[in-house]
Amino acid sequence: MLHDMNPEDIVGDFQEVTLDLYGGFKRRILYTEIETSYPDGKLIVSTTDKEGVITHVNQSFIEMSGFTEDELIDTPHSILRHPDMPPAAFKDLWDTVNTGVKWQGFVKNLRKDGGYYWVKATVIPNVRDGEVVGYTSVRRKPSRTKVEECIKLYPTLF
């Protein structure tokens, strides 16, 4: 279940916005300008069901997102959705993976404490016996050049 963000969890000065998320959810987002840099050598891995609800996370996901495993499992992946990410990017993601093809892109993710971290994300549909049963997403350290390009591009996509 996806809850509004709690001011008590936020570290530093924050702004507030309400986002419309996939599945008709609305969520109150509290976000700061504090970046956590992606650690060298790690991969963040998660799987979701067909509806984008998280079914598996690895330790790096827990560490970088700031959530506990219990808070992440059975929760929509959009718990990471940052207001600076244009909806067009996620539409492209879903349109791509729904055709059975891998999607790759650079994503600014929201942390539980209101901060953010940039990733290079790859998402594939998990196909069993010809049917999509869920999705696997792997995030890795992005190049700073690509992140700087996205910082310029994404505000133009709203």
Add this chain to the structure above:
Amino acid sequence: MSYQFTVSPDFTPSHLSGWYIFNTWLQNQTDNAIHLEMYNDFHEQRDAIEADNVDLIYANPFDAAQLVREKGFKPLVKSAGESDEAIIAVNADNHVEDVAHLESGLRVAVTDDPDVRMMGMIMLEPGDLDETNIEEIPSDTYVIVAKHLLKNEADAGIFLAESYDELSKMIRSQLRILVRSQISVIHHSLMIGPKLLDQREKIHDILINMNNDAKGRGVLESLGFEQWQTVDDDEMEFMIDLMDTLTM
């Protein structure tokens, strides 16, 4: 009936005799005739898998998808507590502190171990480096990767972390680690093919209990392992999905 066992060609050379000892032990324990065939490279091994000549394999994670999805293999065990990790290292005299500061045209010494190469290439990405703007220096072994670095014939080397850690102290003192992966979920696995599947539970139990007697422990030691740990179908599916995500 005789079965064929093979080991991923990227095994540590010092453990070659260990795999023959293990195969003899396994034949005695399971009352199966098992022939150990060691292929020279991944290409030869994949041809054998394709031709259905392999019944038991200590497999590189890169091959797990084909084995499970196309050839009906199932996982048995992995070396307990171990995973495949990669290291990017440079000559100790190289002043670069961060992968992000490496530059286009980089000469990278690399073996043909597919999972290590993949992890290494991922770790070069933060420096805007990929296959299109580096020069790969193919190397037969990790010792040769190290030699290329020491002779300044390569600017960076991609190592299996375990093999890097086994380099002599003198060689390591002349190298410097830029980044070591901490992925934890990519590992080699002992996998069983369709002709042996009716013995899966029996063989699994024999392997899991292998460290409970002195002889079994000795055999494990010759492989450089402490004990085997179960890999269930879900864990294998998760690893295959992860590998698919990184390679497709």
